Amino acid sequence: MTTQTTAPTEEFNGHLEGQKLFKKWYSDLETGRERGEKVANVFVMGNAIEILRCFDFNLVFPEINALQTGVRKVSEDYLRDSEDYGYSPDVCSYVKADVGLILREQKHPAGLIPKADIAIMSNMCATFIKWGEIWERMLNTPTFSLDLPGQRAGNWKVRPGDAQHIADAQWIESQFRDLIDRCEKITGKRFDIDRLAEVEDRVNRMVKHWNNVMALNRVSPAPYNAMLDGLTYIGIMNVYRGTEEGVEYMRRLEESLRAKVARGEGRVPNERFRLLFSGTPCYVSMRRLVELFETWGGVFAYSDYLTFAAGGMDAGEMEYDTSRPLESLAEVTALAAHRGLSNQFFAHERLAQQIRDYDVDGIVFHGIKSCRFVSSGMADTRNFLTNEMSVPSLYIESDLIDPRYWSDAQIKNRVDAFFESLKQRGGSAITAGKEAATTTQETQA
Amino acid sequence: MTTASPPVLDGELDQIFEYCNSLRQAPVPADDQLPEGFVGTIGHFPVYFPEELAHSVGLLPVNILGGGNKLELKLADAHMGSFICSICRSTTEMGLNGSLKMLKGFVTHPICDAAKHLGGIWARNFPDQLGQILYTPQNPNSPGAARYVAAEFQRLRSDMEKQAGVKSDDERLRNSIRVYNKNRRLLRELYRIRAEEPWKVSCTESYLLLRARTRISCEEHNVLLEHALAGIKARKASPQDKPRVVFVGGFCEQPPLEMLEAIDDNCYVVDDDLLVGLRWIVEDVPETGDPVWALAESFIDRSDASPVQHDERKPKEKYLLDMVAKSKAEAVIVTAAKFCEPGLDEQVAWSKHLDEVHVPHLVLEFEEKMNSFEQMAMQLETFAESLLFTTA
Numbered sequence: 001m002t003t004q005t006t007a008p009t010e011e012f013n014g015h016l017e018g019q020k021l022f023k024k025w026y027s028d029l030e031t032g033r034e035r036g037e038k039v040a041n042v043f044v045m046g047n048a049i050e051i052l053r054c055f056d057f058n059l060v061f062p063e064i065n066a067l068q069t070g071v072r073k074v075s076e077d078y079l080r081d082s083e084d085y086g087y088s089p090d091v092c093s094y095v096k097a098d099v100g101l102i103l104r105e106q107k108h109p110a111g112l113i114p115k116a117d118i119a120i121m122s123n124m125c126a127t128f129i130k131w132g133e134i135w136e137r138m139l140n141t142p143t144f145s146l147d148l149p150g151q152r153a154g155n156w157k158v159r160p161g162d163a164q165h166i167a168d169a170q171w172i173e174s175q176f177r178d179l180i181d182r183c184e185k186i187t188g189k190r191f192d193i194d195r196l197a198e199v200e201d202r203v204n205r206m207v208k209h210w211n212n213v214m215a216l217n218r219v220s221p222a223p224y225n226a227m228l229d230g231l232t233y234i235g236i237m238n239v240y241r242g243t244e245e246g247v248e249y250m251r252r253l254e255e256s257l258r259a260k261v262a263r264g265e266g267r268v269p270n271e272r273f274r275l276l277f278s279g280t281p282c283y284v285s286m287r288r289l290v291e292l293f294e295t296w297g298g299v300f301a302y303s304d305y306l307t308f309a310a311g312g313m314d315a316g317e318m319e320y321d322t323s324r325p326l327e328s329l330a331e332v333t334a335l336a337a338h339r340g341l342s343n344q345f346f347a348h349e350r351l352a353q354q355i356r357d358y359d360v361d362g363i364v365f366h367g368i369k370s371c372r373f374v375s376s377g378m379a380d381t382r383n384f385l386t387n388e389m390s391v392p393s394l395y396i397e398s399d400l401i402d403p404r405y406w407s408d409a410q411i412k413n414r415v416d417a418f419f420e421s422l423k424q425r426g427g428s429a430i431t432a433g434k435e436a437a438t439t440t441q442e443t444q445a
Numbered sequence: 446m447t448t449a450s451p452p453v454l455d456g457e458l459d460q461i462f463e464y465c466n467s468l469r470q471a472p473v474p475a476d477d478q479l480p481e482g483f484v485g486t487i488g489h490f491p492v493y494f495p496e497e498l499a500h501s502v503g504l505l506p507v508n509i510l511g512g513g514n515k516l517e518l519k520l521a522d523a524h525m526g527s528f529i530c531s532i533c534r535s536t537t538e539m540g541l542n543g544s545l546k547m548l549k550g551f552v553t554h555p556i557c558d559a560a561k562h563l564g565g566i567w568a569r570n571f572p573d574q575l576g577q578i579l580y581t582p583q584n585p586n587s588p589g590a591a592r593y594v595a596a597e598f599q600r601l602r603s604d605m606e607k608q609a610g611v612k613s614d615d616e617r618l619r620n621s622i623r624v625y626n627k628n629r630r631l632l633r634e635l636y637r638i639r640a641e642e643p644w645k646v647s648c649t650e651s652y653l654l655l656r657a658r659t660r661i662s663c664e665e666h667n668v669l670l671e672h673a674l675a676g677i678k679a680r681k682a683s684p685q686d687k688p689r690v691v692f693v694g695g696f697c698e699q700p701p702l703e704m705l706e707a708i709d710d711n712c713y714v715v716d717d718d719l720l721v722g723l724r725w726i727v728e729d730v731p732e733t734g735d736p737v738w739a740l741a742e743s744f745i746d747r748s749d750a751s752p753v754q755h756d757e758r759k760p761k762e763k764y765l766l767d768m769v770a771k772s773k774a775e776a777v778i779v780t781a782a783k784f785c786e787p788g789l790d791e792q793v794a795w796s797k798h799l800d801e802v803h804v805p806h807l808v809l810e811f812e813e814k815m816n817s818f819e820q821m822a823m824q825l826e827t828f829a830e831s832l833l834f835t836t837a
Contacts, residue, residue, distance in 0.1 A: 086793040090528065090784050123583040126557045129755045130790040136760070137794055145755045147584035149597070150555070153577045154568025167596045171582075174589030345558075345578070346565045369528040372786060376533065377562035380524040384569045397526075 012256040014224070017249060018232035025239050030111040032058040038117045038187050041135065044238050044309050045341050046122025046148045048179055050203060050320075050329055053242050054195045055183045060116060061238060062131070065101060065108055066094035070283035070401030072109045079402055092127045092370045093402045095134070102138050115139055117186050120179070122146040124308075124341045125373045142186070144179050148172060148333065150342025154349070158338045160317055165334055173330035193325055199242040200320035200329065207313045209250035210237055214314045216257045217301045218358050220274060221266020223257045226303040227277045228290045229267065234310040241311070272297030273422055276354060278304050278347065278381075279366035279374045282398040285406045292412055293364075296419040302358040304350060312340015344373060347381045348388075355391055362392040362422055368400055392425065394418040458676035461669065465653035468660040469702070470515070473507050475547055480505075480662050484609050488545055490536065490553040490560055491697040492722035492751055493581065495740050497730075498602045500621040500663060503611040504549060508659035508723065511535040514701050514814045524566065530784040531813045532698035533559045537566055549608045550575025552601070555583065556697065556753035557787050575608045577601070585745045586757045595741035602737065618736040624663045626729045631670040633727075638674070640715045640772040644682045648692065648714035649705040655720055656699075687713045688832035691768045693795070694780030694788055695719035696751045700811045707822040708778060711829035716772035718751060725749050752791040761791060762798040769804060776805040776832055778825075783812040805832055 032039065040057040042049060044064075052059065069075040078100025079093060085103060087096050106113045119141050121132035135141035149168040151158075158165045180191045213233060216223055224230060233253065240246030275293065277300040282289060293300070307314055318336055321328040343350055351363065365382050367375045382393050396414055399405035476485050487504040489496075496506040512518075512535030521538035539545050551574055553563040567576030579601055582590055606613055632655065639651055654673050658666040690712045694700075699719070708714060728747040731739040750759040769777060779795050781788035792808060799806040807828040809821060 086796065088789045088793075091786055091789055095790075123555055126555065126561070126753075127786060129583055130752075130787055133755070133761065133794070134790070137762075137798075143757075145584040145586070145757075147582040147587075147590075147593075149580045149582075149593075150561075150578065152580060152600075153564065153575075154572065164600075167593070171589055171593035171596075174593075175584060175587045178587040342561075345561045346568055348565070348569055367526055369526070370786075372529070372558035372562070375526055376529050376559040377525075377565045379526055380537075380562075380566050380569060383524060 011259065012252040014229060014249075014253045014256065015232050017252070018236050021236060021240060021245060021249060026110040029058055029060060029114055033114045039114045041116040041119035041132075041141070043120070043122060043125070043128050044234075044311060045124040045128075046146060046333070046337060047120050047311070048146060048176060048329075048333075049241050050196060050199045051176060051179060051183065051191075052120070053199045054192055055187045055189050057117075057183075057187075058114070059239065060113060062098045063094050064235065064239065065110075065113055066097035067281075067283045067401060068108070068110055069097050069100075070403075071286075073284065073403075074109055075284060075401040076403055078104070090370060092131075093400050095127060095131050097401060098131070099134060099138075102134075116141050118182065119143045120146055122148055124148060124150070124337065127373070142182070144182060146172075146175055146179070148337035148341070151338050151346055154346050156338075156346070158335065160331065160335060165331070165338075168334040168337075169327070169330040172333050173327060176326060176330055196325040196329070197322040200322050200325055202244060202247050203242045203313075204319050204322070205247045206237065206241065206250045207318055209247070209254045210310070211314050212254045213250065213257060214302075214306065216254070216261055219261050220301075220359070221264070221268065221271035222274065222299045222301040223260040223265065223267060225267045225290055225294070225300050226306055227281060227300040228286065230300075230303060230306050231281060231286065234306055237310040237313070266299065268294050268297055268299045270297050271299050273362065273419070274299060274301045274358065274360045276300070276302050276304075276351065276358060276360040276363045277366065278351060278363055279378065280305055280309075280368055280371055280400055282366065282368075282406060283401050284403045285398070285408075288408070289411070292415045296415075298419065300364070301360055302354050304344070304347065304354070307340050307350070308344055312336035315340035315343075345377060347377060348384045351381065351385060352389060355385070355389060360391075362394065362418070364418075365393060365395045367395060367397040369397065369405065370402075371400060392418070392422055458673065458680065461673050461676065462650050462653050465657040465669075466702075468657045469653060470513070471660050473545060473547055474505065474660065480665065483662065484611055485549040486547060487575070487605060487608075488548040488551040490551070490556075490563060491532075491720070492554065492556055492753060493725040493744070493748075494552060494554070494579070494722065495598055495601070495744070496663070497618060497621040497625050497736075497740060498598060498613075499605055500624065501613040501618040502602070502605045502609045504605055504609050505662060507548065508720075509536055509539070509545065509551070510656075510659060510699050510720075511813050512539055513699070514816045516814070524570075528784055529559050530698055530782055532782070533563060535813065536563060540567065540571060546571075548574055550577065550605070552577050552579050554579055554581060557785070560697075575604055577604065581744065583755045585748075585754075591738070591742045591745045594744050595735075595738050598737050598741055615736050619732055621663075622730045622736055622739065623732055624667065625726075626732065627667050628658070628663050628670070629724070629726060629729060631667060631674065632724055634674055635670065635677075636716065636724075638677060643689065643713035643715050644684045645680045646677045647709040648717060648719075649702060649709050650677075652702075652705055652717075652719050655723060658723055659720075686833060687711065688776055688829050689713045689715045689772070689774045690776045690778050691715065691765070691772060691774045692717040692719065692778045692780070693765060693768075694778075694782065694792070694809075694811075696721045696753065697788070698782035698785060698811075698813050700780065700782075701813060701815055701818075703818045704811055704815070704821060707818050707825055710822070711825045712776075712778070714778075715774050716768045718749075718768075721749050721751050752787045761794060765795055765798075766802065766804075776807070776828075778807050778809060778828075780809045780811055783810055805835070 082096035511532035520541040
């Protein structure tokens with residue numbers, strides 16, 4: 001078995017169409033500066049893209065730039081430059097790749113990355129804040145720290161409109177107003193609330209399709225692999241958020257996956273094991289890692305990465321009320337921070353739910369030494385889920401983009417042993433024809 | 446709360462420091478050992494915790510500062526990866542081995558992602574305790590920040606009231622603020638002496654005095670500080686030929702005492718960020734008006750700086766150079782705890798900047814559990830000699 005795509009050629013190919021959009025995005029970034037367009041650095045968790053789009057900022061995603069150095073097999077060069085500069089091996093490798101980029105005067109394998117006129121860093125990952133401070137120092141980039149109150153404790157439920165949600169949303173709205181003032185000064189443009197409503201409408205449509213795409217993988221066989229195909233999908237969710245191109249991509253993606261489900265086609269021809277992947281990818285070897293699982297008939301039906309790295313927008317009730325755009329933006333942002341981002345610190349709650357929703361046979365935890373956001377509580381979460389739900393799990397360790405931490409033989413041994421144990425537990429029989437998830441929403445054309 | 450005098454105050458200064466050192470290694474006090482007026486203890490992780498809120502509901506705030514270099518990890522390895530900083534791992538160990546079971550709760554902060562994960566570890570392993578993340582903001586600059594902090598403090602106050610079974614009111618809270626304001630004044634005096642007459646009190650002694658507040662009530666600590674300051678001022682000591690340095694990197698995980706002693710052997714540490722959370726509010730908190738608002742506003746506008754608090758008004762390089770200028774230091778010891786990402790990030794930035802502005806500095810990495818200091822002592826000796834040679 002291989003990791004080849006099973007889609008017929010005439011059908012929408014989410015991977016290839018995604019690649020085209022990525023190329024266009026990088027190309028626009030490179031030429032945008034010549035057209036006098038302003039640039040904003042943003043992160044995938046907790047940004048204010050809806051506001052930035054109203055000011056026509058070109059968006060740079062430093063995390064995506066960093067992971068692309070891994071995908072293109074040049075990350076080690078950037079990492080070594082950063083370490084030579086002084087950064088410890090224990091620092092986030094995305095940060096180090098970005099410092100390497102700065103030291104190389106923004107020369108990236110995908111093109112020249114423009115310097116930002118503003119950087120938005122949220123507190124959802126603590127490293128974002130320190131990362132922004134590096135830009136302040138090395139590039140004199142103006143920054144805006146977007147503080148999003150998160151989940152405070154276990155079993156912490158926030159519902160739209162309750163007192164805690166309102167209090168948190170008011171604080172976020174206050175920051176958005178401050179950000180709007182700054183954007184007006186940087187761009188010389190007036191904020192247009194109607195434009196915000198338009199952007200939000202497009203995000204709403206994207207999110208509906210996205211939720212359906214996520215839900216379609218609850219079907220067995222799963223139509224896509226969350227940790228391979230899914231990585232392209234969330235890239236589009238981030239980079240094209242709030243654009244017509246993004247809406248169209250997600251609409252066609254959902255349509256093609258629905259067709260696949262209707263045909264009973266899975267990502268893996270003979271799906272035997274449905275798995276959940278917790279953590280971030282190892283972009284230097286992700287295709288290889290997925291291959292190790294698919295060889296055994298294992299498919300990643302869900303990954304929490306698709307939730308937190310796509311802004312938490314699949315976590316329920318993330319729909320903007322476009323009749324009150326700014327207030328609604330703050331409310332949804334607060335909700336996403338609670339339900340889709342900061343709940344990573346209480347990961348057992350989300351994973352327990354997704355184990356049931358996606359009917360998985362086991363969990364694969366991928367620990368990243370330099371990513372405390374996903375890794376610090378991982379071993380404890382694994383213990384908890386093993387004790388509470390008796391779900392089989394595998395723990396492997398490598399890095400986001402540092403090839404020096406990838407040990408192929410060791411990981412293969414662990415993966416093989418994991419599947420042997422799953423088989424001995426009875427393993428999943430080859431399954432097909434489960435009804436498509438009924439949780440998908442009505443979509444707008 | 447009543448003021449109980451610590452048992453050593455009639456003795457010599459050395460006995461006070463010995464007492465403080467015993468507190469450093471002391472377990473969390475049991476409820477039946479607490480001074481009158483306290484009904485229990487609440488643990489809090491570094492950096493800043495609004496202790497006045499706990500104090501006003503009869504909970505003794507106990508700063509959980511890890512296990513030092515005497516604690517062997519037996520349980521935490523299965524719960525936290527080896528690449529996580531020592532203080533998070535040893536705090537988890539202390540939770541799992543029962544050392545913190547008497548706490549009514551444990552509050553952590555969004556200072557870094559490992560610290561936030563302690564909230565989840567507490568939720569999974571100690572569900573009976575009030576385990577929380579107090580979301581202090583990483584944006585203290587936008588309008589509405591103080592209002593948000595006030596709401597967050599009020600939320601915590603209410604939760605602690607329920608946990609303690611004690612109803613706080615504004616007058617009780619104002620009284621707590623008064624007690625802590627006195628403490629702030631005494632600590633400012635201690636640091637003034639450190640800067641002006643560093644030969645009278647070493648960094649290690651000052652640290653032990655400060656850290657004592659993590660195990661006793663603020664009232665007791667005030668008495669302790671008053672006696673200690675009187676003793677320090679009366680000390681007959683002469684200046685030695687040592688360079689004046691600022692120490693940074695001690696805002697969360699604590700360097701071993703032996704490391705501070707090695708620094709004292711070679712330098713006068715005239716300012717530092719050790720346990721900066723206990724000194725976070727740098728002026729008196731208003732003792733009139735809404736006390737929660739007074740604390741929130743003070744967090745925003747009367748506060749110190751650290752590598753784990755973003756504040757546009759306090760660029761990290763600027764506040765470090767301010768520390769250097771105000772204390773008339775000639776050099777900086779820039780440390781970071783092993784695996785501490787914010788500290789390691791800051792270490793690079795600080796050392797680059799100090800190079801640019803030609804301030805001599807020494808870069809050190811430490812870990813709370815380290816127990817070999819020979820090499821570090823040699824580095825410090827060489828550093829101090831080079832400074833003295835340069836300025837001679």
